[in-house]
Amino acid sequence: MSTMHTHQPIGVAARQVVQRMGEATENFLAALSSDQRAKVQLDFADQSARTEWYYTPTERRGLHFTEMDRRQQRLAQALITSGLSTAGYVTASTIMGLETWLDAKEGYTAQVWWRDSRLYFVTIFGQPDEKQPWGWRFEGHHISLNYTIVGGQIVAPTPTFFGSNPAESPLIGTQTLRPLAGIEDLARQLMHAFSEEQQAKALLTPLAPPDMVMLNRPYVVEHALPAHTPGIDDTSAVASQFNTMERLAKERNITAADLEPVRYSSTPKGIATADMTAPQREILLALIGDYVHRMPDELAEIEMKKLHEQGIDGIHFAWAGGIERRQGHYYRLQGPRLLVEYDNTQNDANHIHSVWRDPQNDFGADLLAQHYATDHKH
Secondary structure (H helix, E strand, O other): OOOOOOOOOHHHHHHHHHHHHHHHHHHHOOOOOOEEEEEHHOOOOOOOHHHHHOOOOOOOOOOOHHHHHHHHHHHHHHHHHOOOOHHHHHHHHHHHHHHHHHHOOOOOOOOOOOOOOOOOOEEEEEEOOOOOOEEEEEEOOOOOEEEEEOOOOOEEEOOOOEEEEEOOOOOOOOEEEOOOHHHHHHHHHHHHHOHHHHHHHEEOOOOOOOOOOOOOOOOOOOOOOEEEOOOOOOOOHHHHHHHHHHHHHOOOOOOHHHHHHOOOOOOOOOOHHOOOOOHHHHOOOHHHHHOOOOHHHHHHHHHHHHHHHHHHHOOOOEEEEEEOOOOOEEEEEOOOOEEEEEEEOOOHHEEEEEEEEEEOOOHHHHHHHHHHHHHHHH
């Protein structure tokens, strides 16, 4: 991790990132035609559009790369790089490139618009402003990057989703391509580092769910399952994802009772960091770091500092499924302001989904509430 920003106040470091994002956004918007701009730029107050996100291959709001000329594409890429670290951008580029291999792997039988490394969308919410909230999203199959900016310097970067299908692909020679190897290997390493007693505490069930428990719900909700839950998801915008989960569960003979152990609760499940040894805690922190360091170094440093201030001991690690490679598995990292979900169950456990969320502040919900309360008071 870069340490060039270590001695800067949090506000200064965050403001520098926001400034880069704002300049990149303005440059991108200025290069668009009026028709393109009308498509890419939405009202920040449109809560439904701003919080509707997907990680499946589907049509989205915004402007995708096939609708841009080369100059516009490069300006869009400049915006994307402003919201990712170098490693995060390389990983995102690799995930996008895998769409080409996935199309070939499936014999070019998918719908034309499904498997395309250019079908990634940019959406701007509002206008870069030092006082008024604004935000932007970059999204397509297996990538969702969401930034909400408040008061010119406060950045909410969640939900942040990276996936990979295949999770592992052959390269010439003996090497393989694994874009998300770190978050798979470190979690498994942690499970193997546990004693039998610790493993028993961490393991929720030997059967992994077919996908992440929270799916692509706009916000983290209590008692959620990776299936439609009456009373919780009645107004949710994730109907297509529920249909997919129902199909996968049926194919694997997974029942509602099988899913019950992984049901989400604000009371964390699994083993607490406080009950881990020092070497185990190091693995856990490295795992969290792999999620946080998708962001620019300045923001990653801020987020890690926040987690330490909130208390690492209260973060819990929970696992479901097998603990050997190519056995379907799922894990969850959970603290008061942290929710990480990961699954690798589809395509013979060679298809990863992973998301980093803030249960209180996805899409800037908490920060926006504070901002509006203060703004209205003044």
